[in-house]
Amino acid sequence: AQSVTQLGSHVSVSEGALVLLRCNYSSSVPPYLFWYVQYPNQGLQLLLKYTSAATLVKGINGFEAEFKKSETSFHLTKPSAHMSDAAEYFCAVGWGASKIIFGSGTRLSIRP
Amino acid sequence: SAVISQKPSRDICQRGTSLTIQCQVDSQVTMMFWYRQQPGQSLTLIATANQGSEATYESGFVIDKFPISRPNLTFSTLTVSNMSPEDSSIYLCSVEEVGNRGYNEQFFGPGTRLTVL
Numbered sequence: 686a687q688s689v690t691q692l693g694s695h696v697s698v699s700e701g702a703l704v705l706l707r708c709n710y711s712s713s714v715p716p717y718l719f720w721y722v723q724y725p726n727q728g729l730q731l732l733l734k735y736t737s738a739a740t741l742v743k744g745i746n747g748f749e750a751e752f753k754k755s756e757t758s759f760h761l762t763k764p765s766a767h768m769s770d771a772a773e774y775f776c777a778v779g780w781g782a783s784k785i786i787f788g789s790g791t792r793l794s795i796r797p
Numbered sequence: 798s799a800v801i802s803q804k805p806s807r808d809i810c811q812r813g814t815s816l817t818i819q820c821q822v823d824s825q826v827t828m829m830f831w832y833r834q835q836p837g838q839s840l841t842l843i844a845t846a847n848q849g850s851e852a853t854y855e856s857g858f859v860i861d862k863f864p865i866s867r868p869n870l871t872f873s874t875l876t877v878s879n880m881s882p883e884d885s886s887i888y889l890c891s892v893e894e895v896g897n898r899g900y901n902e903q904f905f906g907p908g909t910r911l912t913v914l
Contacts (some may be wrong), residue, residue, distance in 0.1 A: 724851060728801070728841070728889055728905035736900065785903060787839040 689718075690775045691788040699796045704748075704763040706791050708776030711757070718759045719777040719785065719796065720750055735759060746770070771795045799824050800893045801906035809912045817910045819877045820890035827893070830903065831863070834848040845854055846873050850859035880913045887911070897904075 692707040710718065717733040732746025741751045759776060761769045773792050779785040800823040801877040810816050820829065844852040845864055852865040866874045877884050887908040896902035 726907070728907045729891075729903075730905070731896070731902050734898075734900065734902070760899070787841075789839045 688786060689788040691774075691776050691791050693791055694789065695792045695794065697796060698713060698724050698766050698795040700768055701765050704761070704770065704793065706742065706761040706774050706776075706793065708750075708759045708788060710756050710759060710776075710778055716766070717752075717779045718752065719779060720744065720748070720759075720761050721775045721780045721787070722746075723773040723790075725772070732774075749754065766793075766795050768795050768797070798896050799904040801838075801886075801890060801892060801904060802817060803868050803890060803909050806907065807910040807912075809914065812913055814880055815876055815878045816880065816911060817874050817889060818888055818890075818911075820873045820875070820906055822871045822892050824894070827870070829867065829873045830891045830893075831865060831875045832889045832891065832905075833907070834889060836885070839910070840889065843875070866886040877911065880911075883911045885911055885913045901911050 688711045690709045698704055720732040721730050722730045732748050733742045733750055737751050744747045744761050749768045750759050751761050752764040771794055773790050775790045776788040777785045802815055802821045804819045808816055829846045832840040834840045842855050843853045843858045844865055846852045846865050846867040848867050848870050862878050864876045889905050889908045889912050891902055891903045891905045893901055
């Protein structure tokens with residue numbers, strides 16, 4: 686069965702530092718890969734979606750993710766962290782928007 | 798993009814009782830989804846609810862425990878029946894719609910935080 690693994694349940698970075706959140710998918714390439722963000726006491730919001738059109742996907746709020754088939758990875762990055770980036774981040778795989786399987790999530794904390 | 802509201806936003810319930818959660822969307826949508834997010838865990842899909850048909854439940858979830866209604870294209874309810882403390886979770890509804898980026902996305906409601914004592 687298709688799945689995703691997020692390495693690190695909690696990541697802490699300093700404000701202004703690089704953000705790297707890791708995600709690996711199971712070996713068969715799903716049609717779509719997603720990153721969602723969940724701010725405290727809010728629902729999920731789509732950051733970006735990989736659709737095979739381009740391996741580097743740019744999302745909202747300065748985030749981007751790169752699809753690497755050789756590494757079965759879809760890591761999320763942001764060059765410079767901001768305090769407002771503190772949230773829970775979920776990697777997910779899907780077949781269209783209807784059937785989505787979420788990873789276990791990574792909580793991002795930003796140190797002043 | 799769809800705007801989704803859920804009622805109640807949170808509740809504390811006694812074991813053995815039932816709670817019905819409402820999900821309202823500001824536009825007509827075909828597919829609605831219900832998820833459970835247990836404390837400290839990821840989201841798990843409970844069921845898919847299409848208007849005019851029976852909800853489709855995922856493995857591990859049954860209609861007797863989580864009955865769902867979908868009376869029209871903008872509204873759905875999820876009932877958590879005969880609750881136990883293990884049902885304490887956040888319950889989220891979502892809809893599939895074409896977003897402003899031009900492709901189908903799932904848009905999520907703010908969730909209902911349920912605590913069962």
